[in-house]
Amino acid sequence: MNKLQIILSGILKNNPTFVLVLGMCPTLGTTTSAANGMGMGLATMAVLIMSNLVISLVKNIIPDKVRIPAFIVIIASFVTIIQMLMQAFVPALYASLGVFIPLIVVNCIILGRAEAFASKNGAFDSILDGIGIGLGFTASLTVIGAVREILGSGAIFGISLGSADYMPLVFVLAPGGFLTLGYLMVLFNKLAKK
Amino acid sequence: MKSTLFNMTAVLLGITLVASAGVGVVNMITAEPIAAAEQAAKTEALTRVLPQFDTTEATTKTIDEMLITVYTASQSGQTVGYAVETMSKNGFGGPISLMVGFTPEGEVVNVNVLKQTETPGLGTKMADEGNSLLSSVKGQKLTEKKLVNGMLAVKKDGGDIDALTAATISSRAYVDAINRAWMAYKSVVDGVAPSAVSGATKQVPANEPEAQKGGKNE
Numbered sequence: 023m024n025k026l027q028i029i030l031s032g033i034l035k036n037n038p039t040f041v042l043v044l045g046m047c048p049t050l051g052t053t054t055s056a057a058n059g060m061g062m063g064l065a066t067m068a069v070l071i072m073s074n075l076v077i078s079l080v081k082n083i084i085p086d087k088v089r090i091p092a093f094i095v096i097i098a099s100f101v102t103i104i105q106m107l108m109q110a111f112v113p114a115l116y117a118s119l120g121v122f123i124p125l126i127v128v129n130c131i132i133l134g135r136a137e138a139f140a141s142k143n144g145a146f147d148s149i150l151d152g153i154g155i156g157l158g159f160t161a162s163l164t165v166i167g168a169v170r171e172i173l174g175s176g177a178i179f180g181i182s183l184g185s186a187d188y189m190p191l192v193f194v195l196a197p198g199g200f201l202t203l204g205y206l207m208v209l210f211n212k213l214a215k216k
Numbered sequence: 217m218k219s220t221l222f223n224m225t226a227v228l229l230g231i232t233l234v235a236s237a238g239v240g241v242v243n244m245i246t247a248e249p250i251a252a253a254e255q256a257a258k259t260e261a262l263t264r265v266l267p268q269f270d271t272t273e274a275t276t277k278t279i280d281e282m283l284i285t286v287y288t289a290s291q292s293g294q295t296v297g298y299a300v301e302t303m304s305k306n307g308f309g310g311p312i313s314l315m316v317g318f319t320p321e322g323e324v325v326n327v328n329v330l331k332q333t334e335t336p337g338l339g340t341k342m343a344d345e346g347n348s349l350l351s352s353v354k355g356q357k358l359t360e361k362k363l364v365n366g367m368l369a370v371k372k373d374g375g376d377i378d379a380l381t382a383a384t385i386s387s388r389a390y391v392d393a394i395n396r397a398w399m400a401y402k403s404v405v406d407g408v409a410p411s412a413v414s415g416a417t418k419q420v421p422a423n424e425p426e427a428q429k430g431g432k433n434e
Binding site (some may be wrong): 080083 | 217218219220223224227228231232235236238239242243246249250253254257336337
């Protein structure tokens with residue numbers, strides 16, 4: 023696979039949300055607005071790139087039997103670092119994402135890519151994979167968040183579209199999350215088949 | 217690397233040492249910006265409910281086993297207002313916390329909702345501009361409202377606070393928090409010890425003999 027294909031596959035062929043169906047918890051929980059979805063996607067992408075890089079660098083010195091604990095420690099440290107940086111420099115986003123930021127540690131995407139890619143490939147390729155999957159995740163979350171925000175709150179990225187009182191609130195609640203995700207997944211896979 | 221006991225232990229030790237060092241370094245770098253951001257948020261919360269001020273002094277009161285903080289705000293040495301950070305445990309979706317601003321004469325300047333987890337579209341309206349709860353108290357002296365047992369209450373409970381449509385529990389929690397703020401404010405201004413705030417109408421489970429269903433106990 024050439025370098026550009028690694029990135030593109032993370033966005034299309036191996037889209038973590040609509041194809042791999044990983045990281046569903048933050049997907050449903052943080053997509054109540056486009057800005058939250060994008061912020062969550064970017065935070066996850068940052069952790070993914072860094073953990074992929076470090077794991078691909080140390081993959082040869084980690085004994086096979088302790089590789090999962092080792093990966094988890096590395097991932098958790100990066101999540102803690104990202105959490106502190108967010109709390110210091112983007113406190114508003116930090117407050118609205120709340121508990122979902124530390125939950126990035128248990129996001130299946132990160133451990134999944136560590137196992138499937140970073141532990142078997144070189145450093146540069148692992149970074150590209152992190153970027154690709156990260157962009158795919160961010161794009162999916164932003165789109166789902168935008169749909170739910172427009173349909174549920176009558177706004178987009180916080181800018182009101184003037185119809186806030188007439189929109190079906192269900193879209194910012196749990197049922198709406200599942201509905202939006204389901205329909206977008208069908209749409210994505212139909213379009214991707216072409 | 218082979219998975220011998222020595223290798224596994226050594227590698228895990230090494231990784232955790234490096235990881236904790238990394239986290240420690242970032243902690244040192246971000247400690248100050250985090251403190252500054254929290255301070256800025258606090259100042260912003262106070263500015264929203266008070267007239268112009270340049271210094272504040274915080275006093276903490278304990279009412280109904282909750283810590284209520286009263287910020288006495290002064291401008292050039294003169295007291296210009298009191299901001300009370302108050303809370304209620306009776307929100308529909310959990311505790312709510314408000315910042316209530318009073319003038320020295322007892323008039324409510326503004327109420328800002330700090331934290332709430334109420335039902336979207338119903339209880340969350342308490343944080344909206346010009347909602348019925350806010351307009352029932354903003355710019356008014358609480359002593360001039362219709363009081364039930366000396367406390368504010370929603371219309372359903374005999375008072376004259378306009379509750380939110382279809383969100384009675386959230387509205388009652390809001391009023392409960394304001395009552396607590398009023399109690400704390402009075403105790404700072406008059407120097408009297410605060411008594412319990414009645415008006416907790418949430419059901420308590422039968423097997424909690426200690427729980428009070430509201431009612432003054434002092």
